[in-house]
Amino acid sequence: MSTATETLARAADTARLAPSVHNTQPWRWVVQGSSLSLYAVPGRQLREQDPAGRLLLVSCGAALHHARVALDASGWTYDVARSAGDGSTTADDATPLAVVHASQAGPADPGAMRRLQLLQVRRTDRRVVSDEPVSAAVREALVAAAGQEGSRLHLLTRDQVLQLAVVIEHAGDAERHDERMRAETAEWVGGDRPSGTGLPDTVIPAELPLTTVAERDFGVSGNLPAGSGHDEAAAYAVLYGDGDEPSDWLRAGEALSEIWLAATEHGAAVLPLSSPVELDFTRQALRRMLGEVGYPYLVLRLGTTDPDHAGPAHTPRLPVEQVVEILD
Ligand SMILES: Cc1cc2nc3c(=O)[nH]c(=O)nc-3n(C[C@H](O)[C@H](O)[C@H](O)COP(=O)(O)O)c2cc1C
Secondary structure (H helix, E strand, O other): OOOHHHHHHHHHHHHHHOOOHHHOOOEEEEEEOOEEEEEEOHHHOOOOOOOOOHHHHHHHHHHHHHHHHHHHHHOOEEEEEEOOOOOOOOOOOOOOOEEEEEEEOOOOOHHHHHHHHHHHHOOOOOOOOOOOOOOHHHHHHHHHHHHHOOOEEEEOOHHHHHHHHHHHHHHHHHHHOOHHHHHHHHHHEOOOOOOOOOEOHHHOEOOOOOOOOOOOOOOOOOOEOOOOOOOOOOEEEEEEEOOOOHHHHHHHHHHHHHHHHHHHHOOOEEEEEOHHHHOHHHHHHHHHHOOOOOEEEEEEEEEOOOOOOOOOOOOOOOOHHHHEEEEO
């Protein structure tokens, strides 16, 4: 039987697999005895595209959820105290965003082990979606997954998808014409990425597909064959919630990870589209699309991808020694 410290260290190691904006992995973990603390790493915040730290905290929330799934699978009981946004700055590196306390070892749970395996195969797939839409039952499961983690998922109507296409085009134009944003993207995207962060060429489409809602234009061509289809069969959704504070963003990340886990279980592909939440004017436009009933955190494309062709490779991760510190 593993000790609490070993189990928590393994959970933090698993959390390296979490999705993060531009694969910045803006988190670090400290294990001490039976507690595991999650910290933001302000040095990996996108200062131009994410000045408030919204996407940084969504990313850290996804990592926290990954650690929770790993702990569920271990059989240990635990509780989580979240403190993001307690009057501290959003991306402070001295105040933990959350502290997990492990209390008691128990038998491993097969259902939770299956969820852990799903996190290990999850990845961002930027290929065009196939003609097979995500079924109504699966869409409902994804809405329920968001609700389970305290956020909400709004599936856009056909008219709203057309509005989204315009909003995304405006966000893309604004970011393309901003030299500092372009430079920031170039810092994180393209090439081999031997450092273990950022997006390598292998996961970036060789050519941007012609779709109603544009995928993010990273300004470089990768070598992922994206396919020649359209996005007719894709569904688009907005992840949103009642508040727009750091604590809401962390919870949104936990919801994103739960949604993605459910989608992976049902063979659906998720592609986050964050450019419309990065700019004030497009974020306001998204909020109006929600009827101003909540605050948007992220746009998601939901679809199924061609099962006969291998998807993109896994995106690299930072080595565990750089992310997880074990104190005596
Ligand atoms: C908050 C957030 C925002 C993201 N925004 C985008 C985006 O706008 N476009 C995109 O192609 N991928 C986006 N991604 C996906 C990341 O690039 C991806 O998670 C990361 O490169 C790690 O790769 P993986 O998900 O395959 O493990 C986003 C992910 C997160 C968590």
